[in-house]
Amino acid sequence: MTANCSIRHGKFMWSIDIHLASSTEVHRTIDKKQPADDIGNVLSSRRSSVAKIKVYLFTPYLFMISPFEYIVILISIVLGMGITQILSGIAGIVQRWNNVALYWPHTLWVLLVFVFHIQEWWITYELRTYEYWRLPVFLFIILYPVNLFILARLLFPLRWSRNATDLKIFYFENSGKLFAFVLSLSVLSIVQNLFIGGSSLSQQIAQMIVATVAAILVVFKLRQPWLHQLVVIVFLIATIIAFALQWDVLLIVNKK
Template sequence: MEPFEYVVVLTSLILGLGIAQILTGIADIVSHWKAIKLSIPHTIYVFVVFFLHIQEWWINYEYSKVIDVWTLQLVFGILIFPILLFIQARMLFPTGLRSSDTDMDLYFEDQWRWLYSIGAMTVVVSIWHNILITNIPLTEQIQLFVLLVAYLVFVVFNIRNKATHIVFLGLQLAAWIIYIVTEESVL
């Protein structure tokens, strides 16, 4: 077994757990359809976080081409991103003590600052990975800096306007759809 294969098993496991959280949350909503009050920003963010999981799994293959020496510190650095994604996926839906929550608008209003804070952390980690692992210069990461600033503006200024969240998340979803349609890399 190659070092990359050894590491990718763990990252894939964490990403798979995150995807399972998302799919379980969606299944819970579907199975309690009549009792659930859906939320547009919540629903959009579910898709954004799902696409992030798939994109991270896809991008992980690049590491097999750019990393020659695998150290424990490097592996921990790589694991940060999927761990943050898993935490987001876990927090997307009411669980545990909140498992009886049925109003996704109220749930999202209560959770969005945490979700966006973790979203900002994923952007910082992504920039860090791009610089240290794949050698992408800062000048080619402008879109990530814009996303980071947007997350921070929402969190710092506690922007609660639902329409503003819908626009912000809708733009992210549109960007992900464009990425998926236009991405040409192959395994």
């Protein structure tokens, strides 16, 4: 719907076209990538005393977000909090560099948990086609980011000591809790893939192996350094192989 009115100011005549745009027209305007001066800008001519203004009034519903966009906001906030914990912990180590004794399995776990946060945020995009959202489903889905946040928090001391901090001692003091949440993440991943992602158990052998290893470490309270070093190396290699095998699956295509 278009309306036109004219306003005279001195020797100038302003011709104003007011257009109520529909969603189809807005998308068509965007798709055609028309110049910006076609929307809401003054079109004037040096040779004419008549200036034309085209004003587009957009209906409010055009700016409403989709259910997926609404849902993913809280998931992104929780994942962002976990990443903040990791980056803050790394910054704390750097700040106290001379008073912190690093332990390379702990460092690898920091790297892995950071990657897990990014991976979870990345694959959450696959839920954009999920049609029927219910609160229990969302609460179940957000359990994975919540577990990641707790795991990230367990990787660093709650309060840094003014004295020297040995991250090897810290790691083994908290390894039971660490692998308990690794076990929890594996179980959540398997269940979500079964009921939401549509994957079968035969497609989740890697997750089941991770859950089994984590359960053994938690139940039997194994603290041998060589075992923990072997486990983190295997997990790191498995993660790299998984990314390589899913190179085309972990893909977001910009369709325009």
